Amino acid sequence: MPATPNPTKTRAALRLSARISLELLLILAMAAVVLWAMGRMWPVLWPLVLGLLLTTLTWPPARFLRGRGWPPALAASVVTVLFLLAATGIVALIAVPVAAQSGELTDGVTEGIHQVRQWAAGPPLNIGDAQIAKASDTAAARLQSGTGSIVTTVVTGMSTVVDGLITTVLALLLMFFFLKDGPRFLPWLARQLPGRLATDIPVVAARGWDTLGAFVRSQALVGLLDAILIGLGLWALGVPLVLPLAVLTFISAFVPIVGALFAGAVAVLIALVSNGLTDALIALALIVVVQQLEGNVFQPMIQSRGLGLHAAVILLAVTLGSSLAGVVGSLLAVPVAALIAVIWNYLREQLGHPPEEPEDDDQHSDDTVTP
Structure with missing residues (x-):
């Protein structure tokens, strides 16, 4: 014979499930509030996160210099300058060869466009020069009619670049302060x-x-x-x-x-x-x-x-x-x-x-x- 359910145990199980569900809802609500607050503070949190990530890269040489008796401010300054020089060198390593071969790349792009036009003029597309010219005129007309949106896009892009530069500068400054005062943070935090x-x-x-x-x-x-x-x-x-x-x-x-x-x-x-x-x-x-x-x-x-x-x-x-x-x-x-x-x-x-x-x-x- 099947066992008769115990009403007392059933009510206890339901109360326990309800309590656990309520606790989970409270945790989810608190997580949503925290995420909302982080979103509002993101312009400050993002440079902080980048500064911490950059500090993890630059802390080993700073720790080495501090271990040799260098003052914290001097060690942080030297490592920050070396990091900026390394970043500049990487940019130059990419930009200089590209600039040196820019003429060849331009000629190659031009030749590639010419080859694409020749291929499009033949079967199966059979697109003639008149059709290409008409498509170019249509594109130019659309470009002129969409000047306002283009200006808006350019302004938005410039704003994004400026925000990126500000974020980078703040991250570098925070990296310097983390390198300089980082070891004193945990003792200070423990006292608070x-x-x-x-x-x-x-x-x-x-x-x-x-x-x-x-x-x-x-x-x-x-x-x-x-x-x-x-x-x-x-x-x-x-x-x-x-x-x-x-x-x-x-x-x-x-x-x-x-x-x-x-x-x-x-x-x-x-x-x-x-x-x-x-x-x-x-x-x-x-x-x-x-x-x-x-x-x-x-x-x-x-x-x-x-x-x-x-x-x-x-x-x-x-x-x-x-x-x-x-x-x-x-x-x-x-x-x-x-x-x-x-x-x-x-x-x-x-x-x-x-x-x-x-x-x-x-x-x-x-x-x-x-x-």
Whole structure:
């Protein structure tokens, strides 16, 4: 015979389910409020995040100089200047060869356009010069009629560039201050917090800092692998500007999705202009294969080891971040997931090993030492 349900146990289970559901709703509401507040403060938070990421790159040489007895301000200043020089050198490494071969690239683009017109004039399209001229006149008319929207787009683009410059300057200034005063932050924070928080928050912050450093180093390693593989492939095809393209591939690895697409498009365009359609298709296939290996093999494996996250968790985090916040979300998804894992692991440690009860002062009064 089937067991008769116990009304008391059923009501208790329903009350427990209702309480858990209410707690989950409260947590989701609080998370929504936090995300809304972060969105309102994003112009301040974004330079802060960039400054922290840049500091993880520049902290090892600053720590080396401080360990040799350099004053913190001097060490931070030297490392900041060296970082700016390195960034300027990377830009020059890309821009100078491109400028030196700009004439050849221009001639190649012109020849490519001429070849496309010849191909379009033949079968099966049979597009004559009159049709091309008519299409050009139509495009010019639409361009003139859309002058207002074009001006708006240009102004918006200029505003975006100005915002990007301001964000970069703020991030560099914050990087300098982090390099100079960073080691004093956790002791100061511990003095400001009451009770257990004075111990817990600095420990979690220190572990989070180590996690950010592991993320930046793993991302740099992934970018280096991409740059080497794609650079070797382009060099084997005889594509010009191999070194600038490899450097661009390395830098673009720090900007998920858009960075890889941009670097790949530039490499394929240069291969098309300089070597022709066949080599361009080979270069495209090479870049697609390398990027698929990066996204599905290299990046999950390297970051899972450095961050303590499973490769599947990293893939899901990047997918969720890109769907919620686009490029910025995909950039920050992995470090945010790693920081959440740091907090969870620390909470699990504390719940698994609760703090010991303080000893009775009356029983151990003889052992007490007054500072």
